[in-house]
Amino acid sequence: MxxxxxxxxxxxxxxxxxGDEKLRFAIFAVLLLAAPFxxxxxxxxxxxxxxxxxxxxxxxxxxxxxxxxxxxxxxxxAYFGLGAYGTGLMLRYxxxxxxxxxxxxxxxxxxxxxxxxxxxxxxxxxYFAMITIxxxxxxxxxxxxxxNFTGGEDGLTGFQREPLALPGGAIHLTTVPxxxxxxxxxxxxxxxxxxxxxxxxxxxxxxxxENARRLEFLGVRVERLTWIAFAISGFVTALAGSMSALLNNxxxxxxxYWQLSGYFVIICVLGGMRNFWGPFLGAAIYVLMQDYASSxxxxxxxxxxxMFILVVLFFPRxxxxxxxxxRSA
Amino acid sequence: MDIFTRNFRRxxxxxxxxxxxxxxxxxxxxGTFAASETPVKIGMVDPQTGTYAALGASEITGARLALDQVxxxxxxxxxxxxxxxxxxxxxxxxxxxxxxxxxxxxxVNFLMGSVSSAVSLSLNQAAEELKTLYLDTGGHTDQVxxxxxxxxxxxxxxxxxxxxxxxxxxxxxxxxxxxxxxTPDYAYGHSLQKDYASQLAKAxxxxxxxxLTPLGTTDFSSYLIRARAAKPDVLVNxxxxxxxxxxxxxxxxxxxEKDMTIAGALIELEDLAALPKEARLGWxxxxxxxxxxxxxxxxxxxxxxxxxxxxxxxSGRSWFGFASLHALAxxxxxxxxxxxxxxxxxxxxxxxxxxxxxxxxxPFYRAADHQLIANEFPGYVLSxxxxxxxxxxxxxxxxxxxxxxxxxxxxxxxxxx
Numbered sequence: 047m048x049x050x051x052x053x054x055x056x057x058x059x060x061x062x063x064x065g066d067e068k069l070r071f072a073i074f075a076v077l078l079l080a081a082p083f084x085x086x087x088x089x090x091x092x093x094x095x096x097x098x099x100x101x102x103x104x105x106x107x108x109x110x111x112x113x114x115x116x117x118x119x120x121x122x123x124a125y126f127g128l129g130a131y132g133t134g135l136m137l138r139y140x141x142x143x144x145x146x147x148x149x150x151x152x153x154x155x156x157x158x159x160x161x162x163x164x165x166x167x168x169x170x171x172x173y174f175a176m177i178t179i180x181x182x183x184x185x186x187x188x189x190x191x192x193x194n195f196t197g198g199e200d201g202l203t204g205f206q207r208e209p210l211a212l213p214g215g216a217i218h219l220t221t222v223p224x225x226x227x228x229x230x231x232x233x234x235x236x237x238x239x240x241x242x243x244x245x246x247x248x249x250x251x252x253x254x255x256e257n258a259r260r261l262e263f264l265g266v267r268v269e270r271l272t273w274i275a276f277a278i279s280g281f282v283t284a285l286a287g288s289m290s291a292l293l294n295n296x297x298x299x300x301x302x303y304w305q306l307s308g309y310f311v312i313i314c315v316l317g318g319m320r321n322f323w324g325p326f327l328g329a330a331i332y333v334l335m336q337d338y339a340s341s342x343x344x345x346x347x348x349x350x351x352x353m354f355i356l357v358v359l360f361f362p363r364x365x366x367x368x369x370x371x372x373r374s375a
Numbered sequence: 376m377d378i379f380t381r382n383f384r385r386x387x388x389x390x391x392x393x394x395x396x397x398x399x400x401x402x403x404x405x406g407t408f409a410a411s412e413t414p415v416k417i418g419m420v421d422p423q424t425g426t427y428a429a430l431g432a433s434e435i436t437g438a439r440l441a442l443d444q445v446x447x448x449x450x451x452x453x454x455x456x457x458x459x460x461x462x463x464x465x466x467x468x469x470x471x472x473x474x475x476x477x478x479x480x481x482x483v484n485f486l487m488g489s490v491s492s493a494v495s496l497s498l499n500q501a502a503e504e505l506k507t508l509y510l511d512t513g514g515h516t517d518q519v520x521x522x523x524x525x526x527x528x529x530x531x532x533x534x535x536x537x538x539x540x541x542x543x544x545x546x547x548x549x550x551x552x553x554x555x556x557x558t559p560d561y562a563y564g565h566s567l568q569k570d571y572a573s574q575l576a577k578a579x580x581x582x583x584x585x586x587l588t589p590l591g592t593t594d595f596s597s598y599l600i601r602a603r604a605a606k607p608d609v610l611v612n613x614x615x616x617x618x619x620x621x622x623x624x625x626x627x628x629x630x631x632e633k634d635m636t637i638a639g640a641l642i643e644l645e646d647l648a649a650l651p652k653e654a655r656l657g658w659x660x661x662x663x664x665x666x667x668x669x670x671x672x673x674x675x676x677x678x679x680x681x682x683x684x685x686x687x688x689x690s691g692r693s694w695f696g697f698a699s700l701h702a703l704a705x706x707x708x709x710x711x712x713x714x715x716x717x718x719x720x721x722x723x724x725x726x727x728x729x730x731x732x733x734x735x736x737x738p739f740y741r742a743a744d745h746q747l748i749a750n751e752f753p754g755y756v757l758s759x760x761x762x763x764x765x766x767x768x769x770x771x772x773x774x775x776x777x778x779x780x781x782x783x784x785x786x787x788x789x790x791x792x
Contacts, residue, residue: 091480097472190561190590198562200516201467201493203500203523221479294471295504296497301468336469337476340462344423 121182129287159280201298318364541751551608
């Protein structure tokens with residue numbers, strides 16, 4: 047896989063925050079915080095912003111594995127969907143507690159990734175991709191077949207966002223408060239990823255991507271590293287799935303389907319998988335395309351496909367990767 | 376700093392450009408309305424890509440035909456009507472997003488659409504949240520007007536129960552009482568089989584057995600051998616899509632149709648036209664049929680539709696889109712208001728006039744569960760037919776004789792106070 051044999055030692059591009067990066071991050075944060083105010087001004091709406099955050103978080107979770115550790119997972123929809131089902135099932139069958147529901151989703155998806163990690167980590171390249179698809183489809187079929195518990199093919203209905211219990215009283219999660227709810231969890235997820243990548247563990251992951259054999263000679267157990275990356279990545283993607291279930295008040299087996307896994311990979315590649323915020327840009331493009339282009343033409347998927355091909359051919363580091371390189375040059 | 380501002384400016388530019396393009400694509404309102412009239416907007420969420428794209432296309436064309444007629448006849452409350460179509464790609468999550476966009480940002484007055492049950496269920500729930508009337512055009516699952524019925528949701532297509540009851544009597548009386556099932560192993564298949572089996576038991580018939588086939592089966596021979604060994608009078612094949620094509624092809628190769636009657640529940644003109652010739656056979660149910668020589672207005676509708684759809688004849692799906700858009704306009708004009716509660720109340724009990732119903736027995740939206748009580752068109756596939764003469768309607772079964780009562784289907788309608 048090209049992901050693994052890449053020899054260029056640009057291991058930590060876009061990770062640390064020196065000087066002007068801080069300013070850039072501050073502007074980015076302000077834009078996110080103010081999104082419910084400026085989105086309607088540019089002809090958009092808050093739910094779309096929420097959707098970008100959900101997809102961005104899922105793709106950033108995947109990117110820890112894909113872009114930074116060098117493991118091409120084609121089955122991340124499984125952990126996204128498990129997060130969604132965990133949250134939905136908790137709200138439906140156990141009780142109207144949002145914190146417990148999110149926790150249930152994150153644990154269901156994250157623990158599944160952690161347990162499957164040992165079976166996945168020994169594989170390389172195409173075999174790694176195939177075994178991740180296989181596990182993903184396994185959960186899809188469980189959700190389809192277990193009719194009376196998951197709602198089967200028709201999806202899980204009968205749950206909805208509940209008022210959020212906070213020390214100061216309950217908040218009704220209507221559109222705008224819910225955006226901030228998701229933004230808060232997005233920040234937590236992004237911080238965890240950023241913190242991991244800036245720790246020695248994260249440097250070792252990048253090392254595994256660049257030259258796994260050398261790392262093994264240095265005494266690092268690459269398989270275990272892959273496992274840890276897979277597990278963390280699963281937890282973060284499950285968190286995104288949990289947010290997705292709450293956004294739609296609904297989840298269906300399509301949230302577990304391989305096609306969604308493919309979209310996550312496309313989002314990462316489109317935005318730039320060597321860049322921490324690359325998947326965010328990719329998710330914004332994907333969601334905007336899905337929203338606007340699909341109102342204009344039913345061939346909106348061709349537009350995304352074309353962009354994907356152009357990016358792979360001409361900007362293998364993704365859109366943000368190109369921008370970042372041009373800046374540093 | 377440049378990269379972040381640049382990419383956000385890019386987003387807004389992209390969004391703005393796309394919004395302008397979208398505006399020009401909205402189907403133009405016609406007729407003689409003053410330029411100052413603000414249009415009444417109907418949002419339609421339907422699959423334009425993916426597995427159900429062909430069925431979605433028929434619904435959309437039907438709705439556009441109705442839109443033309445409504446606008447020519449003076450629109451809704453004297454205002455022009457606009458139809459905004461969004462692609463659901465048959466994905467329930469995306470459908471909900473699109474519904475929210477239509478209501479919150481495009482400010483549509485009503486929602487309609489859906490081909491698949493999962494999307495109907497998700498829109499059913501979202502519409503109540505949005506306090507917007509949703510007219511389900513084509514998702515069949517019983518729950519939408521049954522256990523999960525909601526005050527904001529109405530439905531034009533039949534329930535799954537009505538699909539099975541549509542040809543049960545015909546099959547039972549004509550071909551015999553011992554049945555065998557080929558059932559795709561997921562919720563829709565199971566519920567169809569359950570519905571047939573309970574009617575069979577009540578009528579004194581017998582289920583000889585069933586073969587559960589996983590979705591995407593290509594080799595049906597072991598199931599077909601078991602079916603032949605059981606020697607049933609009727610072999611009910613409940614598969615759909617590619618599974619239907621494969622199972623029917625192999626059944627003819629085995630010559631099963633010589634020993635037993637092959638039948639099933641719903642079949643759609645679009646699917647039938649796509650089937651290879653050797654797989655076209657058996658007894659099925661249509662929900663509407665274009666060839667009703669004795670029914671006024673049908674021939675006109677077919678002719679107009681053909682010019683709009685490039686020679687294609689309208690299918691059941693086309694009629695769903697057509698009747699649904701008309702029904703919304705009729706209800707709003709009857710209510711003389713656009714607020715959800717008034718239009719819901721006007722739609723309860725609304726009977727479709729003959730030029731909209733295009734079938735006998737005065738279809739109407741039943742007040743208690745919001746289900747349209749229309750007819751079923753059981754019949755058989757013409758093996759040597761050419762498009763569009765692919766199906767022969769044996770008889771027309773009035774929905775009122777087969778639909779479960781609201782008490783039986785489990786609908787308890789509650790309204791906001």
